[in-house]
Amino acid sequence: MVAPPDNNVLWARALHVSLGGTPALTGVSLEVRQGEILAVTGPRGSGKTTLLQCLSGQLLADQGEVWFNSVPVHTMSAPVRERLRRDRFGWIDPEPALVPELTAWENVALPLMLRGVPHRPARKAAAEWMERLDIGACDRKRPHALVQAERQRVAIARALVTEPTVLFADEPTAPLHRADRAHVLRTLTTAARSHGVTVVLATHDAEVAALADRAVQLLDGRRVNSVRVPGPSAAADLPAPTDAPAAAGPQSAPASEGTACSLSV
Numbered sequence: 001m002v003a004p005p006d007n008n009v010l011w012a013r014a015l016h017v018s019l020g021g022t023p024a025l026t027g028v029s030l031e032v033r034q035g036e037i038l039a040v041t042g043p044r045g046s047g048k049t050t051l052l053q054c055l056s057g058q059l060l061a062d063q064g065e066v067w068f069n070s071v072p073v074h075t076m077s078a079p080v081r082e083r084l085r086r087d088r089f090g091w092i093d094p095e096p097a098l099v100p101e102l103t104a105w106e107n108v109a110l111p112l113m114l115r116g117v118p119h120r121p122a123r124k125a126a127a128e129w130m131e132r133l134d135i136g137a138c139d140r141k142r143p144h145a146l147v148q149a150e151r152q153r154v155a156i157a158r159a160l161v162t163e164p165t166v167l168f169a170d171e172p173t174a175p176l177h178r179a180d181r182a183h184v185l186r187t188l189t190t191a192a193r194s195h196g197v198t199v200v201l202a203t204h205d206a207e208v209a210a211l212a213d214r215a216v217q218l219l220d221g222r223r224v225n226s227v228r229v230p231g232p233s234a235a236a237d238l239p240a241p242t243d244a245p246a247a248a249g250p251q252s253a254p255a256s257e258g259t260a261c262s263l264s265v
């Protein structure tokens with residue numbers, strides 16, 4: 001077992017996972033650098049959620065290794081993995097699962113209170129994160145009184161309030177309208193960057209992936225490279241980088257000027 005380079009907060013090697021007889025991941029390797037926002041892209045069923053679950057220690061791969069800050073996660077016992085997830089990782093689901101009986105600020109403060117943080121500092125931290133995510137005015141409302149985008153922001157604030165080392169966000173804006181999506185994503189990435197939180201973001205949406213520093217693409221449980229080429233005649237001239245930038249990023253050519261294609265690696 002060879003330890004990964006020190007500057008990777010997460011490092012996965014040759015992950016293989018089968019779910020109910022279906023191969024969900026077949027030999028995926030990747031690294032996540034400290035403080036970066038990494039998008040894991042790919043169509044539905046390509047293995048994004050499974051990869052995030054493996055990286056976050058929720059799921060043990062059938063084969064392969066996962067390392068967090070140079071410590072092997074794949075050899076940890078279930079209770080140790082559970083503690084790692086609680087203490088160092090945050091998780092955002094596509095649908096915000098809030099506690100309906102609690103107000104918005106109580107939902108945000110909940111992870112701190114469960115760790116024994118007293119009421120007053122927990123409330124203060126919750127209020128600060130809600131302000132950062134533009135939901136300060138919602139603090140006394142219960143989830144049913146919030147619109148979907150506000151509920152998802154509450155879930156994001158709850159995931160960030162403990163200032164995790166890594167935030168895993170699985171299609172965090174999937175249920176939102178287009179305008180809300182961009183706004184919520186921007187507030188999430190800005191908040192994460194300003195606090196040095198590494199983000200691993202699963203999405204099938206190129207616009208969402210464009211907000212990341214880097215994107216890796218999955219297809220049928222395998223890692224592929226996404227490259228944008230200027231036209232059919234020039235396609236053969238372009239190298240396929242190991243980690244392509246987000247396909248629709250601000251530096252990329254407009255979609256009308258090129259064709260996105262995927263190459264297996």
Ligand SMILES: Nc1ncnc2c1ncn2[C@@H]1O[C@H](COP(=O)(O)OP(=O)(O)OP(=O)(O)O)[C@@H](O)[C@H]1O
Pocket residue numbers: 019020021022023024042043044045046047048049050051204
């Ligand atoms: N609990 C399960 N039992 C059986 N097969 C599963 C299970 N969960 C996922 N799969 C299969 O594993 C593969 C990868 O699924 P996964 O959810 O990781 O993909 P995804 O890219 O996140 O898709 P989506 O965008 O739809 O969430 C798919 O073929 C899926 O049908």
